[in-house]
Amino acid sequence: MDLFSVVAEWFPYLVEGILVTVGLVASALIIGACLGLPMAIGQVYGSRPLKYVIGLYVWFFRGLPVLVLLFMFYFTIFPLLNLDLDAFFVGATVLGLRGAAYQSQIFRGAIQSISEGQMTAARSLGMSRAAAIRTIIIPQAVRIALPGWSNEYPNILTDSAICYAIGVAELLTRTSQIVTQTYITMPIYILCALMFIMLNFAGMRVIAYLEKRVAIPGFSGGGQAGIV
Amino acid sequence: MSENKTDYILRVEDIHKTYGDAEVLKGVSFNVRKGDTIVFIGPSGTGKSTLLRCINQLTVPDSGRVWLHDEEVTNSGKKINRFRQKIGMVFQNFYLFDHLTAIKNVEIALIKVKGMSPEAAREKALYELRQVGMEDFADHYPAELSGGQAQRVSIARALAMEPDVILFDEPTSALDPELTREVLEVMRKLALEGMTMLVVTHEMGFARSVATEIVFMESGVIQEIGTPAEVFGDGGGFERIRSFMGKIGDLSGD
Ligand SMILES: Nc1ncnc2c1ncn2[C@@H]1O[C@H](COP(=O)(O)OP(=O)(O)OP(=O)(O)O)[C@@H](O)[C@H]1O
Ligand SMILES: [Mg+2]
Numbered sequence: 001m002d003l004f005s006v007v008a009e010w011f012p013y014l015v016e017g018i019l020v021t022v023g024l025v026a027s028a029l030i031i032g033a034c035l036g037l038p039m040a041i042g043q044v045y046g047s048r049p050l051k052y053v054i055g056l057y058v059w060f061f062r063g064l065p066v067l068v069l070l071f072m073f074y075f076t077i078f079p080l081l082n083l084d085l086d087a088f089f090v091g092a093t094v095l096g097l098r099g100a101a102y103q104s105q106i107f108r109g110a111i112q113s114i115s116e117g118q119m120t121a122a123r124s125l126g127m128s129r130a131a132a133i134r135t136i137i138i139p140q141a142v143r144i145a146l147p148g149w150s151n152e153y154p155n156i157l158t159d160s161a162i163c164y165a166i167g168v169a170e171l172l173t174r175t176s177q178i179v180t181q182t183y184i185t186m187p188i189y190i191l192c193a194l195m196f197i198m199l200n201f202a203g204m205r206v207i208a209y210l211e212k213r214v215a216i217p218g219f220s221g222g223g224q225a226g227i228v
Numbered sequence: 229m230s231e232n233k234t235d236y237i238l239r240v241e242d243i244h245k246t247y248g249d250a251e252v253l254k255g256v257s258f259n260v261r262k263g264d265t266i267v268f269i270g271p272s273g274t275g276k277s278t279l280l281r282c283i284n285q286l287t288v289p290d291s292g293r294v295w296l297h298d299e300e301v302t303n304s305g306k307k308i309n310r311f312r313q314k315i316g317m318v319f320q321n322f323y324l325f326d327h328l329t330a331i332k333n334v335e336i337a338l339i340k341v342k343g344m345s346p347e348a349a350r351e352k353a354l355y356e357l358r359q360v361g362m363e364d365f366a367d368h369y370p371a372e373l374s375g376g377q378a379q380r381v382s383i384a385r386a387l388a389m390e391p392d393v394i395l396f397d398e399p400t401s402a403l404d405p406e407l408t409r410e411v412l413e414v415m416r417k418l419a420l421e422g423m424t425m426l427v428v429t430h431e432m433g434f435a436r437s438v439a440t441e442i443v444f445m446e447s448g449v450i451q452e453i454g455t456p457a458e459v460f461g462d463g464g465g466f467e468r469i470r471s472f473m474g475k476i477g478d479l480s481g482d
Contacts, residue, residue, distance in 0.1 A: 121323035121382075124284060125337035125389060126313035135340050140327045216327050218371020 003187055010178045010188075017174035018195055024092050024160045024170060025203075029152060031096025036103025040141070041133060043104065044111045054104065061101035066162055070094050074166045091163035091170075099156055103149065110145035111137060143219050150207040154200050161196075171195055236295075237262045237424055238393055243282050243292035245275070252278050253289065254448040260393065260426065265419045267435040268428045269472065270445035276428045279445070280395045283426070284308075284315040296392060313341060316386030316394035320401050322378040324370040330381045331357060331366040334388045342389070356384040360414050376407030380414055393424040400431060430476050436460055444469040 039057070042050050061069070074090045085093075114137060122132035161172040175192035179185055238260040245253040252275040260266055268276050281287035283294050285301060285308050294301040301311045325333050334353035338344045344352065357363045360380040370378055379399055386394050396415065400408040412434050419425060419438045429435065435442050436456045444452040444466075451468050459466050 115323075117319065117321060117323035118325060120286060121317075121319065121325065122337075124286060124312055124315075124317040125385070126309040126311075126341045127337060128309055131340055135336060136325055136327075140325075143327065216371075217369045218326055 003184065006182050006184055007187070007191065010182070013178065014171065014174055014191065014195065017169065017171040018199065020088065020168065020170040021157070021160055021199065024088065024095065024163060024168065025153070025156050025199075027092035028095035028099050028156050028160070031093065032099025032103045032152065032156075033149075035097070035100035037107050037138070037142075039100060039104035040107030040111055041138075043108050045129070045133060058101045058104060061098045066094070066098060066159055067165060069098060070162060070166060087163070087166045087168045091160070091166060091168045095156055095159060095163075098159075099152060102155070103152060106145050106148040106152070107141055109148070110141040113144055114140050140219075143214055143216060146207075146211050146214070150204065150211070153203045153207060157196065157200055157203065235259075235261060237264075237297060238283070238426075239293075239295040240279075240283065241293045241295070243279065243289045243294070245278055245282060245287065245289045252448050253282065253292075255292070256445075256448070256450055257292075258443065258450065258453070260424060261440075262392075262424055263422045264440040265425045265427060265438050266441050266443060267439040268426065268443045268445055269430060269432075269435065269469070269476075270451075271472070274445045275448045276445055277397050280317070280397050280426060280428060283395060284312050284317060286317075309341070313337075313389050314392045316389060316391035318379070318382055318386055318394060318396045318399050320398040322370070322375070322382045322402075324373075324378055324382055324385070326370050329367050329369055330362060330373065330384075333370070333381055334385045337385070338388055352388055353384070356388045357381070359387060360384045361410075374407060375403045376410045379403065379407075379411045383411075383414055383418075387418075393426065394418075396425060396427040396429070398428050398430075400429065432473055432477070442469065444472060446472075 039054050043054050046054070064072075070091065073094050074087065078085050078090060118136050118140065119129075119132055122136045123129070127135070160170060163170055164172045164176070167173065171192055175188055179188050182188070236259040240259070241257050243253050243256045244251070256275075256279055258266070268279070270276055278287055282289040282292075283301070285294075285304075289302065292302070296311055296314060299311075301308070301315075304311060324330075325336065328336060331350065331353045334356055335346070335349040338349035338352055339346060342349075354363060354366065357366055360383050362377060362380050362384060365373060365377055365381070368377075370381075373381065379402075383394075383399075399415070400411050403411060408431070412431060415425070415427070416434070416438055427434075427439075439456050441453055441455055442459050443450055446468070452466055454466055454469065459469050
């Protein structure tokens, strides 16, 4: 069998892997942002116990290798909770929970870089603290955080291949399945690598576009800084 | 006690504030009538900013009370947000919301605090921007405004809430002379229109022509109070104010 017909035959299978990988990465980024931003707010504005709990969470998820987390959740924690979860779901959740720890620190830094005067001015107009956080602090923090946040994408994309270890049918898993079936090694792995690189490139372009869209004069976060 | 308390729009009673072991305010009291412009002067670090911030409770005083009309502003709990709508504040560094255009800066509290509809808020915001001569810059972001323009927008933002009194904390200290003039012009106009204002400033020309009373603060207490006519006239007294004005006059004469 020549290389081209093999590639042609398995290509659709790999493309499906791209979709799974994109799904993993997108879920992880969304879970990470949805948890990370509130965690950042809690760490800046919350009570002492809350800050402590969030600090503990961040310490835990940043302190362990991602593979350890993955095995821990897949083989222990979820089974102990009597949850029989699909490997994809576990992979996305673990990457997301871990991403939340990193994202919370990106957002926290952004919030802390906002001048005290923004909150002072909002309060002086009669806004409650919660309203000020919602309408003044978060919109600014998100923009300031974008360049740092955009590094989360390639990080999670590359990390996502680790889901191979629990059998999620993503790019790497499918690649090695093809290798086993066809005994063609190098070209298939190169194809896999190219697909990761393409995903990386495309994702960064999307993020750069988004950054431009939300850019505001006077914010270092907008437009230039984040484009790779 | 012949004076009727209800003559006053704002009453400040015996405010004390200590930071660590530094007693910044050592019992400050004064009353403000509707339409008054009270100018506060005094050396750096004597508690002028702290005093203004105690009035709208951005800083909570250790003791003492503040009354707006006959309602207590101090110890008002969650109700403080209602009082703050009635007590505007303008800051030395403007503190415009950096992610919002000029008009959105003025609109946002109308919508989020007063619950106005976006259309009504926009109309009101445009009106206030016109009052300070900034309607042509409605769609500019703060980073695209000069200091004087930014400060005028921040005045419009305070005005839009229709406050009973506005606190100005060195509104022109971050501006060079030309921009200072355009901001003082706006404030002068407000005073003439009857806005009640408390102004910390070292602009003696403004104090002289606009102030109802000039308050000299030093070391956390009010040392002297007088009308511009008394302070700038050739009568006796007011040595401290005069010597202080001499000093800052020397500075600006450099
Ligand atoms: N949040 C704070 N924590 C600790 N000390 C403070 C705080 N705010 C003000 N101070 C201190 O209180 C004193 C009075 O400060 P304040 O800003 O009220 O003075 P000011 O009269 O406005 O001075 P300036 O003319 O320089 O603005 C200063 O010594 C200042 O260092
Ligand atoms: Mg001050």
